[in-house]
Amino acid sequence: MADSVTPSRPPLVALDEALASLLGKALPKLPAESVATFDADGRVLAQDLVSALTVPPRDNSSMDGYAVRVADCTAPGALLQVAQRIPAGTVGTPLAAGTAARIFTGAQIPGGADAIVMQEDTQPVPQEGGLGAVRIEIAPAAGQWIRRAGEDVAAGDVVLRKGERLTPAALGLAASVGFDRLQVARRPRVALLSTGDELVMPGEVAPEAMKPGAIYNSNRFFMRALLHRLGCEVNDLGIVPDKREATIEALRGAAESSDLIITTGGVSVGEEDHIKAAVQALGELQLWSLSMKPGKPFAYGSIPRAGGSAQGRCHITGLPGNPVSSFLTFLLLVRPFLLTLQGASRVAPEPVQMRADFDWPRADRRREFLRARRNAAGGLDLFANQSSGVLTSMVWGDGVVDNPPGQTIQTGDSVNFIPLASLLA
């Protein structure tokens, strides 16, 4: 087979431009479904949550202690009769002047009281019968240890907006205003497909039995975990042989039941890659040479479903086969795409400014993502080997420095750092 005429060096596409173009294709959004609030962690909210409640509903105590009138205890050591006892969940009676109410955290403040004295600042004085008296050792300030009604939420407030990706704290907030079910976007259904005849699976071939040129498929492992962390249902199709017909069949089947097909390998400019031809045979394909290192080649396409246009099209993203390239193009392009498909309002990584404790003297014409980690001195150390084949860099590092094209870095420079944790939660 003669080589087809290869294009000369293709123009680089800026990553932001490619991302904007990709996110514009994330249509239609996934439909909403109702799930129990208990099961909604990580999902994207498909409704504005409007509170029917005021939280807290009434002024209440934020301490165990005594509800008092400040005017009754301006001098230290004031002695007050304990006239009532208000555990959380019960309602007291208006506080008579010269008396205190024994009160517990969360209990409603009785009428007339204008401060809580925490019990560590009091001395109980037992008396026969009744609730005894209490000595107020430290004069209270008006309003102290009182949580005001509506301090958290007022009735009618939107407590969580459509498009918010739910976290544990957000679930707590939804529950605190009474939502036991939430409308969220359906989980994305993602088919995963690796290509490359050199790939073998751990467990199927022992290290000592590896043939020359063979490598273990590592992409499939981190990709599945990344997709699960994003709340996707994963249909793992495994390693598809580097054959055109097999690739077409695998893609055609996956398109029927998936929102997105992710392929790793098979999108660089070499003609050994059957993915491109297979997608082109079934639907449309757009190839990008991204200004991104690692991670230059990237493809987006779509495949119509058998039912025709009424059934819509399945998206497909083609990622490079090198592990680090594959990992980073997933986090920087596919992850935002999957979040956008769910209607999420914030999808881009948010870098922080940090100090480089390293030199990077050789600029690249591409935007580089350098694997780095925070050190005890509050700066960033660089992983020695920035090759795209070196997956150890993504384990050693706790983030990547987002370095513009043509930019060198000197020790002490301020750089944009994207913490990995922010892309994994």
Next chain:
Amino acid sequence: MADSVTPSRPPLVALDEALASLLGKALPKLPAESVATFDADGRVLAQDLVSALTVPPRDNSSMDGYAVRVADCTAPGALLQVAQRIPAGTVGTPLAAGTAARIFTGAQIPGGADAIVMQEDTQPVPQEGGLGAVRIEIAPAAGQWIRRAGEDVAAGDVVLRKGERLTPAALGLAASVGFDRLQVARRPRVALLSTGDELVMPGEVAPEAMKPGAIYNSNRFFMRALLHRLGCEVNDLGIVPDKREATIEALRGAAESSDLIITTGGVSVGEEDHIKAAVQALGELQLWSLSMKPGKPFAYGSIPRAGGSAQGRCHITGLPGNPVSSFLTFLLLVRPFLLTLQGASRVAPEPVQMRADFDWPRADRRREFLRARRNAAGGLDLFANQSSGVLTSMVWGDGVVDNPPGQTIQTGDSVNFIPLASLLA
């Protein structure tokens, strides 16, 4: 019932001291079990992973292009006969002088070749029969686009250490050296128990039917989600009535099947709290008044299992009932405890230095955790309401400022910021 004599203001325990003491109690470590690498995300590794492989096993190409001898193409435009074709997964023959090998990403470099020219820097010259020739438009540097054998891992290297918490990248690394199964710590079994007669469940009581003093149980929602994110098996016992006998029964049952019982509410100094008495009746309890705001009261205890010492003891942590206090004491104390129980080597949150774009003029005698979020200018904004009842602060904020006791903050100051994402992944 008369009040028992209450202690005067108890001494504050430094958070670091309490944490060290708590982590010292995380014994015995949970036993190891073997799981599929595909299912090991988030688990703590219970073995050193030693590679039997060198990765990559041999020098290979990191580009689609041509393998050449640099000496043959020192002048731009050199024309070389294409003598062979080496797809990934196949092995070529030694490269004769004056020839090039068509080569693809991942394919092994043939003997004699000392550089790869990417195909964008070449022009194929078709010829009848054979593989044609290629014009090398840019003279290559020795070694370019060659990934060296062992660049990622050398045989005998420990690629992941015992105690490492597995991430998607770590799973990929383990797979890349052939591990399809991993020894990891068993998942912690955690029983969850809320107390407080004022608590009602969303879905059981509608907002308009809430009785005075009643509040929705929000802790149970975020706590379950936080525990699931930590890889725990959760046994949710719901809301236990504020009654001594009911509490004792619930704790006794949970101790039999759990590694840890987490209670929320019921550990402040007020005598309405039956948790303390119940744990003391069954086992041991230690109360801390933490130098921490929000989150002062915290309890650690243990309950022997029915089988006696051979069955060991169940740990118990008592968290405050206020949502933010409960959330933060979980993240700063219970999370490290559960990771330590699994043998994790890094368990403490790792703050980053950031610039405060706010003033905090009133110092507290306790160490404060102020809810804040990063702004577009690279600084931190503060949530207006820092009350411990205000769960909205944990949704609005993307982290907390760790502010030492007695410390005020002025705009422009450098502060310790703990990103929430780092505690949620």
